[in-house]
Amino acid sequence: MPEPVSWDNIRVENGLKKHARRAAAIVFGSLACRNETTRNTLRTLLEESSALKIFDVGNCYFEFQVGNGSFVYVYERHIRYKVLNKNGYDLANYKINLYRSNNSAKEDLNNMEAATYNMVDGKMVTSKIGKDAKFSEEFDKKYTIKKFTLPNVKEGSILEFKYKIKSDFIFNIRGFSFQSDIPTLYTEYNVSIPEYFVYKTNFTGYINVKRTKQERVNANYIAGLSSGATLSQYVLENVPALKDEAFITTLDDYRPTIDFELQGTNFPSEGFKDFNGTWPKLITGLAEDENFGAFINRNAIAKTLLPTILKGEKDSTKVTRLIFDYVKNNIKWNNDYGFYASSTNPKNVFEKKSGSSADINLALLSLLKEAKITAYPLLVSTRDNGAHPGIPIMSKFNNVLVMVMINNKSVLLDATDKDLPMGMIHYSNLNHQAFVVDLTKKFGNWVSTEPSIATEKIYNYHLVLDKENKLKGKLSLYSRGYSAFNLRNRHRTANNEAEFI
Template sequence: MNKALLVLFLLCTFLHIFAQENYNADSFNITSGDLTTNTFKKDSTANAIVIYEYGNSYVDKNDFKLRTEVKRKIKILNQEGFDHANVLIHLYKNDSGRYEKASEIIGTTRNQVGGQVETTKLKEAHIFREEYDENHTLVKFTLPNIKAGSVITYSYTITSPFMFKYHGWAFQSDIPTLYSQYDTSIPGYWDYHIKLVGGKKLAINDSELKKTCLEVGRGSADCAISTYVMKDVPAFIEEDFITTKQNYLARIEYELKTFTQADGVKQHYTKSWKDVDKELRTDKDIGKQLKKSIDLEEFLAPEIIAENDPLKKAQAIFSYVQTNYTWNEEYDIFNDVAVKDLIKNKSGNVSSINILLHNLLNEAGVKVKPVLLSTRNNGFPTMLYPVLSDYNYILVQAIINDKTYLLDATDDYLSFGQIPYRCLNHHGRLFDFKNESKWIDLKPNNQTASYYMAELSLDDNNALSGQVRTKKTGYHAYDSKKAYRNDENAYLKDLEEMHLNSEVSDLETDLEDHSSPEFKESYHIKHELESIAGNIYLSPILMQFFSENPFKLQERTYPIDFGYKDTYFYSANINIGSGYAVKSMPEDMAFQLPNNTGTFVFTSKQVNNAINVMLKITFNKSIYEPEYYEYLKEFMSKILEVQNNSTILITKSS
């Protein structure tokens, strides 16, 4: 190949590579680059990408309804991305017969076939409407003729009479987005709290005032015109150790604060915490129920009432509610709160059970207050201003001997002062009906840890056997107590799976009290070892703490939320007697996460005829920021390497 041809070849190759990523993210129009590009180098796992999307919300000056126009252009990269050709529009309707509607729905699929562009349009007959429930209607359609490489576009307009529900905008989804723009026009009659969620920065955030944009009778209003843009937004891929993805999806939300009529009269929608405190104090479901007096003699044994130690008395009252009333697994805390019905039926929702606990403790002289919170799956509550619909759970705070406890009697296996894992959602609102409410941290009081101590011996038949004793605290204890009580056989099977290639027998536990803060057990273990060419390969860590690395993403943009700090400890004393000799030992290892936020230590040494092994893993934070993700990923990888590949080489003595 001569020099000129080589230059031409390299130029063509460069242009081809460039064309592979030549998406038109500047407009809704489809270009040849959109059609010919079939890769996305920034995320090789992506099955589809949003090339361009645009939203525009404004109040129509003719009928004063809220219009939201949506346009979206998506590239389907492979067959796994076909689902993104399915479009779902959620519409709201109220009990008064007012409703949102979707119109001007247009959809098109374009494919490049034999050098020509093939266009297929969405037909009206393929747009379906479904009455989802009494307050929601769904509009569904699927773009036609989808293939790997298709570029789809669709647009629609939502008309809404509900200005209190100004349309928010999601910049992020489960596929990457190259360009997302949302334009808004908000007349001065309406004043909103505007909240940017997800922690991502806007590429463009512009606002200006447009004079006299809306006229109502003899009055008029200026409009706040805003443009919000995000670029190169990565896909949101949900992974373990997250509260709910709704906490972290990049989006903009609106909450109506006030509406000012043309005559200047204001109507307030967002209230202050002082207003909410007053409302809850007199609320028929929560406020009045919390203030009801109760006769302890109707519920408690005389010895509990006579108990002089306030902590022991509180623990006995907690145990009484916990064991005598069953949670019906309903979260609705603002409706159907009836302690009377709970007492009658022995079953009720979260509010009923924990309000009964509150009232019994209060009557017994314990200082108690209610705590409202949102569970992990329900999302973070808004902290800047009160939004009661954010909350779906209630706990009891008790102060005894100057120590603070958070209590929940919905679960038999919770210990005194332990709240369910579902409630470990950063912050709760403590209500003090004599003073103002305030935010409190929802953190575990007790340590969560698992300790395993093994005394093992190697016999002449190459069998390793002995006794394992364990102690678990915190949420490890809770999980083990519940699993053991629910199905002892399944629990034993799980133990055997944890101890790879081992036989587990003679299991004994100390589980007399479901609500004990600890769970202790002991069992016998037997592990057959193989001899290969006179050598025996012994793995000194006889249990699998982690079966795989839970961190698999190329990048994680949201926190790693374990909920609690965690510790694993394993020690083994392995007696090999005088009949065996050690030929090699695994290397000791120690490493830690940045800022001492986690440590891993593994040591092994021979002392006379015994081998002592120690492994300790600590996670010193309950929540790790995304910057720790790569370190945690490597941390777990090293733990698995030591756990699965550490080997002691021994041989029989001559």
């Protein structure tokens, strides 16, 4: 083929690099390599993808524990990667998060097999993970992180991980994401749910995941007792990489994912029990929960504190501000989000003087309720947690705020930060909407969390041109909204005036 032709002068462009990052494979012929310009472009494009996920297969099924008479679910996962260049070496480091509650319920990693495969002199060499490459880290009181590192990773290596987790937390069985930050050839999730359980499913993302199978299968959970289960299979092939971009809240809003939450049970001797199939059911559960509704209603500490806080004040706006300021200044946020309090009594939170967002804002709600201020819990999914699907799924919330009614106007409160005034919530909660809950009427509805105060900075210059044609004067800066919040926070945390300026 005579030179030059179009493929001899292919140059690197941003659009071409963007497509290369998302592509599952780059296909080219030998003629594309003969000219230096195109050859260099090809090398650049190949470096845009650090690795390829060959397959990612998950399986979830249930087992019955005869010893304690309860079900657990088993989650199995099998992943295989190909490392394309040095930027893919980090895939050799794998982490698994395991959760445990305050009681004996927990998740256990029952098995982990991992290996690196390399072609050496025409032969496949397998390097299995060693005992010294397995680590366990206590992240906090509730989470343990299991860490694994594969050996002998090179460009062209195949990395494989295969593991099994057993979990007592059947209210939410593990979801599955079908897309990651590298291209994926094939991904599959198989879920087998016993006939005794009914789960709600929630899909997120913008790529349609195919349900390739849904059938009833035989299952034996108890020896001698025949049972059934529903097996569902979800498949997605040739999935492009998902890369972070500016001006989005979280990639999880765009990543194709399936989640499960228990709606009810259907045991032969009990019939169907609906736990949270509707919002009223869900709200009833919150009202009766000792770490939510019962926590708010425990008012002994409120009766003790309010006379000192209010000092006879009766105006509802001033009462709200006094209580709000007291909570902000006396309980420090530990940076943990949640909508269930960590204890069953607000007294414990005030004595400890620190707590999660739920501890702080539900304690605030308890004081407001005792002061006869009309106030409601406000359930939120933070920006990092992603948008709530809008259907009755409790597990998609991860935070709680407070909404008060003052002079027939709603005002949002968030006592986790000293610098937040009434009507402003932490930036992490600005996820468009939240769900306000009336625990008495068992009613709820969505309300906007969009800022009511514009965020802006105004610069005023007062300058004089002197005889040497130099400008001298003063600069004044006025901030509103979140600009003012950031400025207050920076001023409070600065060591001195010079550092602040």
